[in-house]
Amino acid sequence: MKLPIYMDNHATTPLDPRVLDAMLPYLKDDFGNAASRNHVFGWKAEAGVEAARKHVAALIGADPKEIVFTSGATESDNLAIKGVIDFYRAKGDHIVTLKTEHKAVLDSCKRLERMRQERIDELKMLRLGELTGRDVTAEEVATLEIKHDLEKDEQLQRWISKVQTGARVTYLDVKKDGLVDLEQLKAAITDKTVLVSIMLANNEIGTVQPVAEIGAICRERGVLFHCDAVQGLGKVPFDVNAAKADLVSITAHKMYGPKGVGALYVRRKPRVRIAPIIDGGGHERGMRSGTLNVAAIVGFGKAAELARLEMADEAKRLEKLRTRLLNGLKSKLDMLVVNGSMETRLPGNLNVSFAYVEGEALMMAIKDVAVSSGSACTSASLEPSYVLRACGVDEDMAHSSIRFGLGRFNTEEEVDYVIDLMARSVGRLREMSPLYEMAKEGIDLKSIAWTAH
Amino acid sequence: MAYSEKVIEHYENPKNVGTLDKEDPNVGTGLVGAPACGDVMRLQLKISDEGVIQDAKFKTFGCGSAIASSSLVTEWVKGKTVDQAGTISNKEIAKELSLPPVKIHCSVLAEDAIKAAIEDFKKKKAARGR
Numbered sequence: 001m002k003l004p005i006y007m008d009n010h011a012t013t014p015l016d017p018r019v020l021d022a023m024l025p026y027l028k029d030d031f032g033n034a035a036s037r038n039h040v041f042g043w044k045a046e047a048g049v050e051a052a053r054k055h056v057a058a059l060i061g062a063d064p065k066e067i068v069f070t071s072g073a074t075e076s077d078n079l080a081i082k083g084v085i086d087f088y089r090a091k092g093d094h095i096v097t098l099k100t101e102h103k104a105v106l107d108s109c110k111r112l113e114r115m116r117q118e119r120i121d122e123l124k125m126l127r128l129g130e131l132t133g134r135d136v137t138a139e140e141v142a143t144l145e146i147k148h149d150l151e152k153d154e155q156l157q158r159w160i161s162k163v164q165t166g167a168r169v170t171y172l173d174v175k176k177d178g179l180v181d182l183e184q185l186k187a188a189i190t191d192k193t194v195l196v197s198i199m200l201a202n203n204e205i206g207t208v209q210p211v212a213e214i215g216a217i218c219r220e221r222g223v224l225f226h227c228d229a230v231q232g233l234g235k236v237p238f239d240v241n242a243a244k245a246d247l248v249s250i251t252a253h254k255m256y257g258p259k260g261v262g263a264l265y266v267r268r269k270p271r272v273r274i275a276p277i278i279d280g281g282g283h284e285r286g287m288r289s290g291t292l293n294v295a296a297i298v299g300f301g302k303a304a305e306l307a308r309l310e311m312a313d314e315a316k317r318l319e320k321l322r323t324r325l326l327n328g329l330k331s332k333l334d335m336l337v338v339n340g341s342m343e344t345r346l347p348g349n350l351n352v353s354f355a356y357v358e359g360e361a362l363m364m365a366i367k368d369v370a371v372s373s374g375s376a377c378t379s380a381s382l383e384p385s386y387v388l389r390a391c392g393v394d395e396d397m398a399h400s401s402i403r404f405g406l407g408r409f410n411t412e413e414e415v416d417y418v419i420d421l422m423a424r425s426v427g428r429l430r431e432m433s434p435l436y437e438m439a440k441e442g443i444d445l446k447s448i449a450w451t452a453h
Numbered sequence: 454m455a456y457s458e459k460v461i462e463h464y465e466n467p468k469n470v471g472t473l474d475k476e477d478p479n480v481g482t483g484l485v486g487a488p489a490c491g492d493v494m495r496l497q498l499k500i501s502d503e504g505v506i507q508d509a510k511f512k513t514f515g516c517g518s519a520i521a522s523s524s525l526v527t528e529w530v531k532g533k534t535v536d537q538a539g540t541i542s543n544k545e546i547a548k549e550l551s552l553p554p555v556k557i558h559c560s561v562l563a564e565d566a567i568k569a570a571i572e573d574f575k576k577k578k579a580a581r582g583r
């Protein structure tokens with residue numbers, strides 16, 4: 001067994017050697033531009049891209065013509081959300097999504113909200129200018145809008161109804177296990193809703209959403225369904241038709257392919273349209289301009305092929321490893337809590353809070369093992385994981401969480417090593433923890449007036 | 454994030470981890486921070502009647518920098534008078550451990566812990582005096 005051990009396969013996965021082998025010719029002799037129509041270099045590159053497109057499509061039960069290559073799932077999420085809002089504006093401007101979505105989805109939505117708000121603020125300035133008969137600055141709006149009761153101003157409300165930028169967004173809560181509440185989803189869809197964006201599987205707690213039910217609701221209500229399928233593909237079955245998905249974000253580097261390449265599935269029947277967010281030479285049927293990253297796309301195709309062929313066996317193996325890990329930890333440690341559901345969960349995911357121990361300190365203790373934590377200390381912000389918080393996990397327990405992401409190349413031996421190391425490290429840190437001592441003495445930690453800082 | 458050597462040294466070999474008898478009239482206990490914020494420090498000082506710190510113990514729930522900050526101050530305060538210990542500032546702690554900006558709050562907490570422990574001791578002493 002070799003150290004360090006990589007057990008952070010939700011962050012990224014290692015490149016499968018078979019993927020690398022498939023890519024190499026395109027990094028050497030077959031370097032052509034897939035858009036070069038008039039020579040053999042171009043044709044070879046194009047053939048590589050088109051073969052990859054077939055494999056990516058086959059993984060999700062799509063037609064190759066429905067695959068748009070992108071630079072990764074962040075771009076795919078941006079393109080799906082902003083592209084739909086831009087194209088379907090005449091129909092509506094409302095999005096429904098989950099509080100536990102990836103930042104690529106949430107921050108795309110937030111930007112659209114901000115754009116709409118900025119436009120409204122401009123209109124308020126103009127309207128106040130009319131009402132006061134003088135030039136009103138942005139700083140004055142807050143006070144003047146109350147004075148002039150803009151909320152009831154019909155002229156302004158008429159203008160706002162004509163706003164052509166941005167969107168309105170509903171962020172749905174999730175249940176304790178991370179699952180969407182389908183009744184809440186139905187209730188959130190209005191006649192202005194054009195898009196529902198809900199992920200296949202969560203990147204922190206591995207919750208697998210009931211995408212078929214979500215897709216059916218969306219289809220029935222006539223709204224588009226975008227699914228960020230990044231974490232689930234190659235781990236759990238997913239088919240665009242079973243899920244009635246209209247747009248699907250995919251990335252190669254979470255399924256043993258290279259980084260910096262992904263795709264957006266865009267349904268053709270019934271046809272879904274999106275406005276591009278990158279303008280240029282009109283590649284990818286005008287939806288995503290830019291010279292294709294041929295070698296990476298070829299690797300993506302190989303990774304998708306392997307994922308499709310090996311998923312069933314791999315999922316079983318990962319689930320067995322995961323069970324071994326959880327049982328091992330439970331047998332050696334008390335006071336640990338699994339975050340998320342054990343029923344609808346990615347096979348390789350385990351997210352555990354080790355009470356009274358802080359996640360970053362724990363990661364420092366197990367420095368030969370790469371995992372991640374929902375602790376604030378591991379992020380730039382001081383807030384612990386928003387995903388865990390949305391699932392109702394207390395802040396202190398969110399600070400104590402560790403995410404294990406088992407993948408294709410992890411072994412039983414590695415799992416056993418990690419169990420042992422975790423048990424020792426948690427034990428050592430608990431001996432150092434005032435909270436553990438107090439809990440052992442039977443002191444209710446919630447009864448203490450802590451000094452928040 | 455990369456940790457400084459001193460943080461790693463204190464984290465791997467923390468000095469003075471433990472518990473003093475909080476009922477002892479010569480022991481001052483400072484408990485600062487909050488579990489919800491991800492760090493809680495408990496610093497205990499055994500202080501002679503002359504006001505000299507004879508022993509110091511800590512327990513900390515928090516990241517490596519928080520553990521290192523508390524370990525460091527237990528070493529610094531030993532042998533100091535209460536007044537001297539009370540002047541230890543978070544800046545000195547942060548500098549000694551080369552804490553990055555996002556970890557400054559760990560050193561602030563350690564300073565607060567010293568002050569809280571001294572405060573507790575003084576309160577006990579005043580109560581005794583009455």
Ligand SMILES: Cc1ncc(COP(=O)(O)O)c(C=O)c1O
Nearest residue numbers: 072073074102104203228230251
């Ligand atoms: C659920 C989810 N969506 C989107 C992304 C972003 O993907 P990419 O790294 O390809 O931009 C990730 C990975 O970080 C993810 O886990």
